[in-house]
Amino acid sequence: MPELLAHRADTEPDRVALVAGDEQVTFGRWHARAGAVAAGLHARGLRPGDRVALHYGTASWHDYAVACTGVLRAGLVAVPMSDRLAPAEVRHVLTHSGATAVLRSAGRPDTDLAWSATLAEIEAEAGGSVPPQPPSPRDLAQILYTSGTTGVPKGVGATHANLAHGCTLDPRRRPLAHSTHFLHAFPVGSNAGQTMLVNALNARAAALTAGTFTPGRFAKLAERYAAGTIFLVPAMAIEMLHAKVHTTHDLSAVRLVGSTAAALPPAVALQLAAAFPAATIVNYYTSTEAAPAQTSMVFDPERPGALGRPTVAADLMIAGPDGRPLPAGEVGDVWLRSPVAARSYYRDGDASAEVFRGRWVRMGDVGRLDDEGYLYLVDRDSDVVKSGAHKVSTLQIEHALHEHPLVREAAAFGVPHPVLGTAVAAAVVADGTLTAPQLRTFLLDRLAGHEVPGRVLFLDRLPRNDNGKILKRELRQLLDDDRATQ
Structure with a gap:
């Protein structure tokens, strides 16, 4: 660098x-x-x-x-x-x-x-x-x-x-050459933020930072500088869509919308595609541990839940508990292989041994590959709800929740249950009046009975960390609040 x-x-x-x-x-x-x-x-x-x-x-x-x-x-x-x-x-x-x-x-x-x-x-x-x-x-x-x-x-x-890795001294090969600026609001200390720093050194476009994110401020900067690329996390995308900034600002210069840090719900991706008709919507999948290894996926309505493929197909693997590759369609641990020497946990050899194997990195996610090598996430390994005899994907529940026209944000998580061991609950930010029975009725057409949340918590906003990721441990604590609906 x-x-x-x-x-x-x-x-x-x-x-x-x-x-x-x-x-x-x-x-x-x-x-x-x-x-x-x-x-x-x-x-x-x-x-x-x-x-x-x-x-x-x-x-x-x-x-x-x-x-x-x-x-x-x-x-x-x-x-x-x-x-x-x-x-x-x-x-x-x-x-x-x-x-x-x-x-x-x-x-x-x-x-x-x-x-x-x-x-x-x-x-x-x-x-x-x-x-x-x-x-x-x-x-x-x-x-x-x-x-x-x-x-x-x-x-x-x-x-x-x-x-x-991937940087170049050849000006003809510089990325993001379709405009003079790319815009982001990622915090210092995040992997997404560090990627933007590398982009600033390597890209043809200049880096434009928005400071503290608000939909209006972000859209105003994109309009003022005619930003050709904007980088978001899903939470930012949801806020921008809710604020309808694409109807109040001239964002016609945007040609690339990149989403990272978490899986982009298909319903949100569809709304982004409608809000930015001239732009390509790309979902990037990586982690602090795995970078620069990643998959990328241009949003395809035919594959709304896919997270794409790596540049080299052999650098993505779904493995069983023994670490051996599983065939297409089977669910297991997601592994990515770094194109260069992999990262490691600093001063934590035991944790490194669990996550890093040579250049292979275990992502901490459960997923599967289709016959063409596209990756589909099932859930975070730590978020899978083991309810009775079932293993329930909170990611699948969240995707279904986002399909409701009144649901702006949603999170599904497991809570203790005296019979099942763990039961499914959900937290929702709704635009308008929405009740738990109405939401469950909507979900019955999209989810199996054991996947429908038994408890629903309505909030004004979801608790998130500095990187925009939902803090599910805080949601579990909030279930004792009077806003929880049985």
């Missing part, structure tokens, strides 16, 4: 690379500042392999980009942290990663676990100090912490070769 930035700065120094708020950063300026950060960190005594936490929010994406590339240029290890993390989460990341320094935006508090500084302070200390030679492709580049939806966040280590 430092070499890629140096190349862009050498060949296109005046080209805008990043736009964040009113700040525009050219490749030349980006490279110069990253070099000063690397020199300043070296002057402070940091040496290759030391970990540096990066504590920034989406409003400071330009500073975060400079900080991250400066850290990498110095041969240090970047540890991205969103400014939305709770203090306890910050302490966990700093302690677990062993970070000795924190680069932060102005106004962020200091911590007693490591020294901290703003970019301006570090750049001012660069002086004549010369950073070390650029790192090698095999060196550890970053430790990115998982969302922690099912437990304590784990640190996922990635090498420089892993991060830069």
Whole structure:
């Protein structure tokens, strides 16, 4: 990545690379500042392999980009942290990663676990100090912490070769060449956010960041810059559709809508296709552990639930409990094979042994392949509801719930049951008056009896983490609320 930035700065120094708020950063300026950060960190005594936490929010994406590339240029290890993390989460990341320094935006508090500084302070200390030679492709580049939806966040280590896979120095092969800007609102510290940083270095289009996401702000930026590509998570797509921003803003320049971080419900994909008739709707499937391995799927009404195929068909496998491949149609664990050296859990060998096998990565999902190699998810392994003699897919229930015209958002999950062991429940955000009996009647045409939620919780909004993923453990706690309907 430092070499890629140096190349862009050498060949296109005046080209805008990043736009964040009113700040525009050219490749030349980006490279110069990253070099000063690397020199300043070296002057402070940091040496290759030391970990540096990066504590920034989406409003400071330009500073975060400079900080991250400066850290990498110095041969240090970047540890991205969103400014939305709770203090306890910050302490966990700093302690677990062993970070000795924190680069932060102005106004962020200091911590007693490591020294901290703003970019301006570090750049001012660069002086004549010369950073070390650029790192090698095999060196550890970053430790990115998982969302922690099912437990304590784990640190996922990635090498420089892993991060830069697929990048090019050939200007004729640069992706996202159909417009001058691509737009996203992904937070710092997420895998989607890191992908956008790599895109900013590699793509022909400049990266446009929306800061805190709201449908109106996002649509306004897309209209103002005639963004040809917008990247979303399903929760953002649902909010934009509900707000009907496509009817109040000129979004005709959008040619690609990319969805990531979670499966895009087919009903939502159909609505996106109608809202953006000139755009291709693409669903990307990967994880913090598996990247850059992924599948991608241009939405096809004939295969509404498919998540696509990898570039090389042999890099996707459905395996049984023994780890051996299963034939098409059979349900098992989803595995993806990385095209380069796979990532690993930092300082957690036992967990790494369960998830990583050479370049193969177990995704933590249950799925199947059809006869043409398209992937279909059944559920998250941790979300499958074992109700009596049945194994119930919460993903299938959620897809059915989204088909109801009054359902804006939905989540299905398991709750304890005295006879069945676990029963199915659902949480729903509805546009208008909707009762649990009405919803169950609707679902009886789409689901088997044992799949229909026995309890329905109506909420104003679903609890989500910083990456837009639904926190189902919080939904279980909310079932004792008076809004739960038997």
